[in-house]
Amino acid sequence: MNKIAAIVGGGVIGGGWAARFALMGWDVRVFDPDPEAQRKIGEVVAGAERALPMLYDAPMPARGTISFHTDLAEAVAGAAYIQESVPERLELKHKVLAAIQAACSPESVIGSSTSGFKPSELQQGAARPGQIVVAHPFNPVYLLPLVELVPGDDADEPIFEQACDILRAIGMYPLHVQAEIDAHIADRFLEAVWREALWLVNDGIATTEQIDNAIRYGFGLRWAQMGLFETYRVAGGEAGMRHFMEQFGPCLKWPWTKLMDVPEFTDELVDLIAGQSDAQSGHMSIRQLERLRDNNLVAMLRALKGQEAAAGKLILDHEATMQQPLVDEVPLITVRRKVPVDWVDVNGHMNEGRYGQVFSDASEAVMTHVGADRAYIAAGHSYFTAETSIKYLAETLVGEDILVETRVTLGDGKKLRLWHEMKRAADGEMLASCDQFLLHVSLATRRSCPPLADVRDAVERLARLHAGASEGPAPRAPRDI
Incomplete structure (x- = not known):
């Protein structure tokens, strides 16, 4: 299945759909006769680009393209998912859905954002009734995960299952409404x-x-x-x-x-x-x-999300599908993320405690990479941080994309030392650095001990790989701001 979505109707809801798909790595084609559609959707996408990545502690997929089309058939041809979001007039929806079916693949999902019409009403006179499902979202579509999915009595089961899979893959929660009713649930x-x-x-x-x-x-x-x-x-x-x-x-x-x-x-x-x-x-x-x-x-x-509850649990589960394993390189890229709004203090920049969070996440990425993962910890072994030294070099603002480059400066027995550099992704400026010393411990005795052989070998391999390139530039003094 390709990752092409067509959005027919580019108002507030259509723009939200376009933003959600594009930021989750889909190429999006938009059809809307409004001459202001590109500007309006551009503003919605700008808001989504700022907000949606803040929900995730994992790097977002590479953003898909958004193109604007004056021909509906061109927009929907070959698209795996098509979302109709035109005004709530049944005769207009029938006309638009007929034009979509005349140009799209029979295997494409056609979802309608309708808040009031039932699937049976939308499917009246359709060439392939089961291809059309109600997929009713909530504003802003790029943040709120709920989408009421109503297949109707003439549902095409493979189409419905494909719709569920696609919506889950872009971080949404498809709520299967099993019976038709006005205005859904x-x-x-x-x-x-x-x-x-x-x-x-x-x-x-x-x-x-x-x-x-x-x-x-x-x-x-x-x-x-x-x-x-x-x-x-x-x-x-x-x-x-x-x-x-x-x-x-x-x-x-x-x-x-x-x-x-x-x-x-x-x-x-x-x-x-x-x-x-x-x-x-x-x-x-x-x-x-x-x-x-x-x-x-x-x-x-x-x-x-921190409590693993309700919509937060959904984001956490979706985030797990976005995590990419580290590969041996110099340096290791251990964190890629956007600074969320709840990390900012009264001065409008990232609170110093959150730098510790970032570097803790970086060290956990290294631990997972060398095999000291959740299963290893559950078996009674881990690394504890014994000492850190953090230097704050420049302001880090809400919404900025940041990354952490990590080098293993010591891997010797139970000792592990890491050098982290947190940088602004846009220009590579170093925002903070951290020298972190960890000791391997037994969780049974809560005392230091040598790591198991596989973890020890992986740590020593990284230390050899990073040798000679492990010190990094000397930390700078904080600049005047």
């Missing part, structure tokens, strides 16, 4: 909350800002990592979900919500909500709000 929740919010504003109970605060300071934080039912299971205490249902079930009969009705959508209501929204967020541009949103999402997703 997630948007039905959002619609319920939206209706209730409209009533609260319409009736003068709450402002738009108060409603947003109720979500972001309260249950929104719980939902982000536990969802709905798991949250309520915990709320039931030791007796669990059954107790929660028995305790709170009767309230379902109380007139707490107006979900069966919706306020009249008058000009006055629109003006009221728009005015309150302007007062709440009008001091920031849309691009500033997008960056704030992306920063917050990156920080929260990385926190979940």
Whole structure:
């Protein structure tokens, strides 16, 4: 299978799809008649290039190309994955899907970003109905992993499985919606909350800002990592979900919500909500709000990643597929990554504690390379850091691409010494250096001991390879900044 994706419709969602595919190493072809499409998608991709790599502690794949096409047939021909993201008008979608099928391979996946239409509605009159699936994402597509995948009754099983495989490969979570229903799953929740919010504003109970605060300071934080039912299971205490249902079930009969009705959508209501929204967020541009949103999402997703929970576990598992083993070279490239937003202090640059994290990651890469990996540690052996000396040579800013070059300066019995140079990938400037001394230990006695033979031989081999080129340039004094 080739790694070519075609994006038909380049709005906010289409641009997000283009960014996600391209940053995961796919070549992307975009078809959109809007003369501003290239500029708009370019801005979305710029935001994605800054944010998405911050989620990963592994190097990203080489970015794919993004090309823009004025002919739809040219854009979709030969593409393995095609995503339709045109406006929500069924007759327009039928016309576009027919044109796609006339030009694409029968083996291509055709996904639709529709939030409302069912697969059976999209497949009406199609040449190959089973080729078309609903693949409904959430904005920003390049950060939020959920995509509701709805194959419908006329599904082509190989096409559906291929769609799942492709979406997982670009770091997304395909949620298989097994039965057709209007608005799928997630948007039905959002619609319920939206209706209730409209009533609260319409009736003068709450402002738009108060409603947003109720979500972001309260249950929104719980939902982000536990969802709905798991949250309520915990709320039931030791007796669990059954107790929660028995305790709170009767309230379902109380007139707490107006979900069966919706306020009249008058000009006055629109003006009221728009005015309150302007007062709440009008001091920031849309691009500033997008960056704030992306920063917050990156920080929260990385926190979940640290706990191996929810969407963070998905990123961790995907990252494992991106790790590339080291090869013997001088120097070893032990770290390639982007500086994430949660590593920055009040001065706007990387906190000094995070340099220790970077060099720790570099030494772990060396350990894995010589065979002192997770299995070796589980068997009761490891290397402990006994001493480090870090020099901070230049500022390291959020969003910068960095790498670490590592040399083995000593590999003798239980002793291992490493020299790390952290550099800015863009120009090679050295940002920091670290002289690190490690001792091999037994985890049973917690005392130093010789490594096992295979690890010892691998360390000594690297030390010989790096001999003569191991010292590196003398560390510079920190520059004035």
